[in-house]
Amino acid sequence: MTAPVQTLRLAGAREAADLTAFLGRLIHYDRAAAVRMQAGGGALAVFGRPPSFEVLAIRTARLAEPVELDVTVSAGELLESVEGSRLAVPTAVTGPPWTGVLPPRGGWREVPGLPAPDRLRGAVAAAVAEFRARDAALPAAHRSSAERDRIGREIWSRPLGDTGLPLRAVHAAWSLGFLRPTPDDAPRPALLAAGGWLRLRTPFGSVAVRRAGLGTLNVTPV
Structure with a gap:
């Protein structure tokens, strides 16, 4: 049986607006863009790699409740899943090579x-x-x-x-x-x-x- 789709609740409408704007820009450069989502505690980080620049772009958002998550998904499907301050985590995809090479979390x-x-x-x-x-x-x-x-x-x-x-x-x-x-x-x-x-x-x-x-x-x- 397929596991139910996980739903995340963002801390507010501003968090959702900033995240959707980021996803929209990524899709502008690559309609088939994938993003890696990492959530820990009360924060979500979404990583993307716009091909026009060959850098990693990171957008963070506060969550309304603690969640542990690490998955690579379609940026377009994630954008479409945002409703108000909630988003449904799309089905995982096989990510491009960059998704396995992320910056360190600490030591900056x-x-x-x-x-x-x-x-x-x-x-x-x-x-x-x-x-x-x-x-x-x-x-x-x-x-x-x-x-x-x-x-x-x-x-x-x-x-x-x-x-x-x-x-x-x-x-x-x-x-x-x-x-x-x-x-x-x-x-x-x-x-x-x-x-x-x-x-x-x-x-x-x-x-x-x-x-x-x-x-x-x-x-x-x-």
């Missing part, structure tokens, strides 16, 4: 040198503008996907100042809505490190990347 330390949020957004805007200018300047004979990918890899692999964080991680945070403006009293974004991972944490979600990179990326600006 803050890394100094992260620019202010407006400068982070400015760095992304400048990089996108450079990509578009260089793409537009390509002679017709060289206007190919391979050449555009080469330009993109050069731009998005650049580190952000002295932090070691690649610009593609900041671009991902901006595109996923993690770098939107916040009230002056809200927590500021922070750069954290643990083992071979770097993590850009904001009040709206986090982006994590291994220092050695997570593979080849699609570099077309969005």
